[in-house]
Amino acid sequence: MCYTRCGEAYFTVYKGLLIQQGIQNIPCLRVDGFMAWNVNNDKCLRCGGCVSVCPTAALELRDNVIHDEKLCTLCGVCEKACPVEAIKVTKP
Amino acid sequence: MRRVRKSLPSRGDKGDETMNDVIVIGAGPAGTACAKKLAEEGFSVKVYDKRAEIGAPKRCGEGLSEASQAFVGKIPDRCIAQKIKGARLYAPDGRYLDAILSSGGFVLERKVFDKWLAEEAVKAGAAVQANTFISDLVKDERGYFAGVKGEFLGNEFEEKARVVVCATGAESPLRNKALGVFSKLNSIDSCIQYEMTNVDVVPDLIHIYLSGVLAPRGYVWVFPKGEHRANVGLGIIPQDKKPGAYMDEFLKLHPEISKGSILEVNAGCVPVGGMAKDMVANGFVLCGEGANHVNPIHGGGIKEAVLSGQMAADVIAECLKKNDISKTALSKFNDVWWKERGNHLKRVEKLRETLEKLSDADLNDLVDALKPEDIIEFARGAKLSVLAKVLMRKPRLVSIARHLL
Numbered sequence: 001m002c003y004t005r006c007g008e009a010y011f012t013v014y015k016g017l018l019i020q021q022g023i024q025n026i027p028c029l030r031v032d033g034f035m036a037w038n039v040n041n042d043k044c045l046r047c048g049g050c051v052s053v054c055p056t057a058a059l060e061l062r063d064n065v066i067h068d069e070k071l072c073t074l075c076g077v078c079e080k081a082c083p084v085e086a087i088k089v090t091k092p
Numbered sequence: 093m094r095r096v097r098k099s100l101p102s103r104g105d106k107g108d109e110t111m112n113d114v115i116v117i118g119a120g121p122a123g124t125a126c127a128k129k130l131a132e133e134g135f136s137v138k139v140y141d142k143r144a145e146i147g148a149p150k151r152c153g154e155g156l157s158e159a160s161q162a163f164v165g166k167i168p169d170r171c172i173a174q175k176i177k178g179a180r181l182y183a184p185d186g187r188y189l190d191a192i193l194s195s196g197g198f199v200l201e202r203k204v205f206d207k208w209l210a211e212e213a214v215k216a217g218a219a220v221q222a223n224t225f226i227s228d229l230v231k232d233e234r235g236y237f238a239g240v241k242g243e244f245l246g247n248e249f250e251e252k253a254r255v256v257v258c259a260t261g262a263e264s265p266l267r268n269k270a271l272g273v274f275s276k277l278n279s280i281d282s283c284i285q286y287e288m289t290n291v292d293v294v295p296d297l298i299h300i301y302l303s304g305v306l307a308p309r310g311y312v313w314v315f316p317k318g319e320h321r322a323n324v325g326l327g328i329i330p331q332d333k334k335p336g337a338y339m340d341e342f343l344k345l346h347p348e349i350s351k352g353s354i355l356e357v358n359a360g361c362v363p364v365g366g367m368a369k370d371m372v373a374n375g376f377v378l379c380g381e382g383a384n385h386v387n388p389i390h391g392g393g394i395k396e397a398v399l400s401g402q403m404a405a406d407v408i409a410e411c412l413k414k415n416d417i418s419k420t421a422l423s424k425f426n427d428v429w430w431k432e433r434g435n436h437l438k439r440v441e442k443l444r445e446t447l448e449k450l451s452d453a454d455l456n457d458l459v460d461a462l463k464p465e466d467i468i469e470f471a472r473g474a475k476l477s478v479l480a481k482v483l484m485r486k487p488r489l490v491s492i493a494r495h496l497l
Contacts (some may be wrong), residue, residue: 047151048263049282049361052275053330057265062225080330083282083359 004022036090037072043086050078050087112136113412116218117226117254117266119146121164121394122380123259124209124220125401126408131217133409138251139213140224140242147206151360152394153285153315153323154205155298157197163402165212171205173317177296177303181467183459184303184452191467199298199315199323217451225228229256229270229376236375236417254375255408255417259401261381262363270376271368275384276431277330279366279373281310281391284335287356292348293322302455306342309448310391314349324349327362327391329448331373362391364471365441367434371404372422379404379425385433388441390471396433403428411439443476461485 041064048061057072060076065087076089114130119141127137154173161167176199178192210220224244230252232238239252258266262280267273293299293314310327313341317323323411327340343350362383371378379385380397388395407425411417450458461482469478483493 006375045357047359047361048261049280049359051265051364052262052283052361053277053280054265055274057268057274060265061225065469077277077330079447081276081280081361082362083281083284083335083414085336 019080036088037067037069038088038090039067040086040088043084045084045086046073047083049081053077053081109405110252112138112338113249114138114255114257114408115140116252116257116259117240117264118142118259118380118382119210119213119220119222119262120206120259120261120380120397121209122261122382122385122397122404122441124206124213124218125164125398126257126259126379126405127218127220128213129396129402129405130409131213133405135409135412137213137218137223138253139210139218139220140226140240141210141220141222142222143205144227145218146210146222147203149356150202150436151358152202153314153325153392154200154202154315154317155197155313155392156200156394157193158195162198164209164394164398167198167200167205168208170207170423171200173201173321174199174295174315176298176316179467179471180294180297180299181462182299182301183456184246184305186362186366186454187456188458189459189462189467190297191464197298199317201317214291224241225262226266229266232375234374237373237377254412255422256376257404257408258376258382259377259380262361262384264382267378267382269368270373270415271378273371273378273383275361275363276366279364279384279388280330280336280361281327281364282330282363283310283324283325283327283338283360283391284339285318285358286339286354287321287358287361288324288349288352289319289321289355291316291322291324291352295320299391301342301460303449304452304455306345307338320352321355322352325358330361335461359409360385362393362448364388364391364444367437367441370424370426371422371429372419373420377404377408377415377422377425385437388437388444389447396437399433400429403432413478439476443470443479446476446479450492454492457486457488458482461489 018048051059058063058068079087079089113135114137116127116139119139129138130137176197182188226240226242228241229240237256295316300315309329312326315323365388368383371383378398385396385400386393411421480493483489
């Protein structure tokens, strides 16, 4: 089962292997040490758009957007959905 | 008039005082509609809302048809910023077409409107509390959802209920944690909206600008709010170029709007399809925008939210009376909603998918071929065959029409 179900296929390099993520039947790898999810709180309008598209419930909107890196798969849909370029996801 | 809560015979194991019948998370149109109906039936209902002020900041174009009063209730004047006669639809080349609604509509003041809805729920007997963040759901020993964990002014608390209703809208992870429901990237529109003043537009029409260049897949809206104020918004398919950049381009082309000043900036992602198939679990119901109950063609959600909240309330009341809140019993809500609204909205989603394939030249021809009554028909969600009939009026579009039929 694909964990992310985000519909966005992308590739990542893990231990020298090219791994396809976000495709059914291939589990998404959460690569430790490559977590790169950032929100710019000055730009963020607290609209919660990123939360609504997050496939793994890794985001939560309180006073700021809270990110749970244990759940995040860096699929990047939040970055695409964000209306104001507040989120930056650097894929490994 | 405050309704006195009817005393109910004790039901099942409802022994302790702190046990609510229902907790509703979110005091928007869906949550308050659900709470109001349940409270009227005599159940004890608590509504929690995250915002410090219910309804603010708004995330909405604030348009509502007058016909919606049939289920929302008579909307008091203080909630209405501007009465509307109809819509003006602009083709990409600037030509436009007016569609006058027989019953008209409103541009609301959501900050007042949402509070009024909450007041109505309170009058019916529900309790509402703002500024309360619900962080998690609690399950009981049977694995049923049986309460919430929350925080109010820094104090954490846990509260129990027989049924938890999630009316949070799309912006909460709770719907994903409980049911695995979230919005797919291709079924949301990324939106930005400025509330502007000193804007010169015809005040009693809402203005819709169609253009694949200015707003790919979505549209630009200008909803007048009286005294030269207006909500100027834009929604597009999520992409790297953000709605703000598209908005700048739109304003450059429209000096009568861009001469105004920006009083408020709102953003948000509106679900435009992908209605949840399954909206219930044991002791848990998801309704409103959180279940993607939004009209996919224009992204309007107030009407759908209220309807889905009320349908959920009817089913919950029935289940509570029978003392059976299992998924099987509550799944009647799935059946009712899909029968009453779901299949209709699914058709609307298909219509949207078809319309988004049209190029700007096609859209020019389409607006040319449309008759005012067609627009109203589209906004309500007409069948594809209606669109096909419109397209048939233009020789260039016949091939697309044939494809539809």
